[in-house]
Amino acid sequence: MKAVALLAPENVAVLDGLPEPSCGPGEVIVAVHGVGLCGSDLAVVSGRRAVPAMPWVLGHEAFGVVVTVGADVSSRRPGQRVVIEPNYPCMACGPCRSGGTAGCRDRRAAGITEPGLLAERVAVPARCTWPVPEDWDDTDVVCVEPxxxxxxxxxxxxxxxxxxxxxxxxxxxxxxxxxxxxxxxxxxxxxxxxxxxxxxxxxxxxxxxxxxxxxxxxxxxxxxxxxxxxxxxxxxxxxxxxxxxxxxxxxxxxxxxxxxxxxxxxxxxCLIYDHPAGFAGTIATLAASDLRPGRVLRECYELADAPKAFERAADIAGKTWISLPRNEEMTS
Ligand SMILES: [Zn+2]
Ligand SMILES: [Zn+2]
CATH class of the missing domain: 3.40.50.720 (NAD(P)-binding Rossmann-like Domain)
Structure with missing residues (x-):
């Protein structure tokens, strides 16, 4: 499996032959179709934001299609197009119980505390995948998180x-x-x-x-x-x-x-958003209005050119995203 990883500060590479993610309880595997780049990714690449290990898979603004669902997951099915909410709150601590999950004391964040989502396939909590209509443009879907x-x-x-x-x-x-x-x-x-x-x-x-x-x-x-x-x-x-x-x-x-x-x-x-209100609100807003966030995108790269995308993203006007090949197979 391919993924885009940071090998050392300012050194981004496309890696191949990585192990396939395994689908844990409460999780689904998503075949990733697109990932947007943002300032926090660039902070990781520059070394300003420390990550737990190298090589470190980058990226957190991802969408794709569910290919495998965990044995205990009934709310998602293979083939569903989803956008990933990349902050996984524990839902058990004080802030989570009061609805302010941005303040979660044990929050896991893809690309920051957890390996990122710029990979062909990723395992994510099912509750942090949000079904989106097939006819929404990729450019709008990739902007749901920011x-x-x-x-x-x-x-x-x-x-x-x-x-x-x-x-x-x-x-x-x-x-x-x-x-x-x-x-x-x-x-x-x-x-x-x-x-x-x-x-x-x-x-x-x-x-x-x-x-x-x-x-x-x-x-x-x-x-x-x-x-x-x-x-x-x-x-x-x-x-x-x-x-x-x-x-x-x-x-x-x-x-x-x-x-x-x-x-x-x-x-x-103002730190990120709360779960589940944040993503639920955005998806309802996109369904009900002519807000088209994909208008902010200016450059799109293939997976092989991801290092160049990271290099240019800090200087260009508009947002950059990476489009992945769509050859996934349903595995369950
Ligand atoms: Zn972001
Ligand atoms: Zn929490």
């Missing part, structure tokens, strides 16, 4: 219809946040130094934000993860407003506590 992050961030911000929302950073996640803001009835503004990314955000319906520091917004969503951008993001929030951090960095950011206090701002870190 769109769920974006929709969750906008929901957490308390954005009201008609509100302006400044999105700082128009990488793949920022672009999806722009779409999510518009979907919620807000007016998206974007601040992004990369010309191609800024232009793409405008194509997604965002307005280019001016540089006037007195132009302020009830909601600011920081999606760049650049520590130096955070202080500036805070300056753009209107009194009583809210800044949501989606991007992250271990490097401390400088902020003005004078601004924070005088304007009575709320700062909120």
């Amino acid at each position: 769109l769920t992050v974006a929709l969750h961030a906008v929901r957490m911000s308390g954005l009201e219809p008609g509100d302006g929302c400044l999105v700082v950073g128009a990488g793949a996640q920022g672009l999806l946040v722009c779409l999510a803001v518009r979907h919620a009835g807000g007016v998206a503004y974007v601040s992004e130094p990369h010309e191609g990314r800024a232009a793409l955000a405008v194509e997604m319906g965002a307005h280019a934000a001016g540089t006037d520091p007195d132009e302020r917004f009830p909601v600011v969503i920081e999606a760049s993860g650049a520590p130096e951008a955070f202080g500036r993001a805070l300056e753009r929030v209107a009194p009583g407003g809210c800044v949501i951090a989606v991007g992250q960095s271990a490097v401390p950011a400088e902020i003005s506590t004078f601004t924070l206090v005088q304007r009575r701002l709320t700062v909120r870190g």
